[in-house]
Structures are given as structure tokens and as C-alpha cells.
Amino acid sequence: MKLSHCIRYLFVILQSFNAAQAALVGPGDIAFTGWNADSRDAFSFVALTEINPGETIIFTDNEWDGASFNSGEGELSWTANSVVAAGTVVALSDINSSTQLAASTGLASGRINLNASNEGLFALLGSLAAPSSFLTAFASDGAAGFTSLAGTGLSVGLNAIDFHATAAQDADIFAYAGARSGQFIFSDYLAQLNNTSNWLFQGGSGDQSDDGIGPDAPFDNSSFSLQGSVVNVSEPAGLSLLFACAVAITVCNRRLRFSISS
């Protein structure tokens, strides 16, 4: 085997590895960064893994009872139409208007009218009738918002956020105000993103989303970044990559030696 073939072989392995890793899989792959139930409803989320073109996230404010969603509220789908890099914040505005709904990147359709109290918002893969995996969830007031997280694989504080029994319970607008830099891997932002003390909020009668007092909409959509230039690779994936490269180098090395000696 020629050296150029070896290099190409390694490159294909690395490409395959990247393609296999960059996809929405489950809890913690995204996290909410903004939520507004006043006036022009909106929410935003950060991609904590790369999202491929064609991947779709379903959002709903229906309640989950541990096995299925009830009905009567809204559903919205968002589909990436280009690669969305990890760390990107995606903003969906005017979600309570199917005609004015807009996404900062990707394509959105549907409608969700967020309640100013006792509301929840789920993000999932698959469909409402048959979710294949939940990504995250937001509740302005615990069980009154989620109903239940049973069977979702989500945990409050880890990959879901709940403002029940905090000063922000049943507020109308919430915005993440924590750090967006300083972590070595994107998943290390989950604890900060799902910690209610890192959020600004406002509530009350009238519109607090456009009163000049933080938080206001639109939200801060600046990207999250990593410390230094460390590649975002999870531990099992990193070990797999290391093993694949070691095998490839061994094979190439043996074939090169065979080529030279023969």
C-alpha cells in the first residue's frame, strides 16, 4: 500500500468518525437559552452537538404524562438546512404566528402559543405520537408545566430546566445570562444552562419582553465557544477514534514495510 493510500485511508476513517458523531441523538444535545410568553412568543436554543442538514427537532407545549402527550396545545418543527455548528444559538421568533414564524437558521413551521404561567416546552426527535428521543425540556412551574419527565430520559438540572419554587416561577420571559465561553467541551455547559440561577426573568401583567429592562426579546444569540482549540469529542468516542487510528497506522505501517521489502 502506498503512503498516499494510507493517508487517504486515515482521512476516510476520520471523516466517517465525524459524520457518525455529528448528529442529534438524545438528552443534552441542545439546551434552551431563551423563552418568551409575552406578546411575540419566542424561544432560543443552543446546539451542543453539530446538527446535520435535514435533522428535525419537534417542539411542543403539550404535557407529557409519562407515556404520551396530551393534545390541545401547539407543535412546531425546526429542520436544519445547513450544518449547524456546535455552539450555535438558534432563535425562533413569532412562534405564536404560523405566518410570521421565523428561524435565525434552518426552516421552521407550526405554531406554539406559550402560556405566561404553568407552561412547559419539550424538544424531541421523532414525532409527538412517537418520540424517539427527548433532547431537553423547560418548565416555568414544574409539574404544572411538564406534568412529568418520566420516561423522557431528562433530569432537571442536568438536561432540563424547571423554575418551580424559584423567584422566577411563572415568570413570562426568561433568558440565559450565564457564561458562553470557558468550557473545554460543549456538554460541560449543560450544568450552567440548566441552572435557574444563571437566568434573568420578568413577569407580570403587560409586556415585559419589550420594556427596556432585561430580559427583553430578541435574546442574546451569540454563540458558545470552547476554551483553546480542544476538539469536542466525548470520552467513549475519543477512545474509539484513538483505537481506529491505531489500527489504521498499524495496518499502513505493515503494508509499507511489506512494499519496501518486496
Ligand SMILES: [Ca+2]
Ligand atoms: Ca402546556
Ligand SMILES: [Ca+2]
Ligand atoms: Ca407579562
Ligand SMILES: [Ca+2]
Ligand atoms: Ca423586559
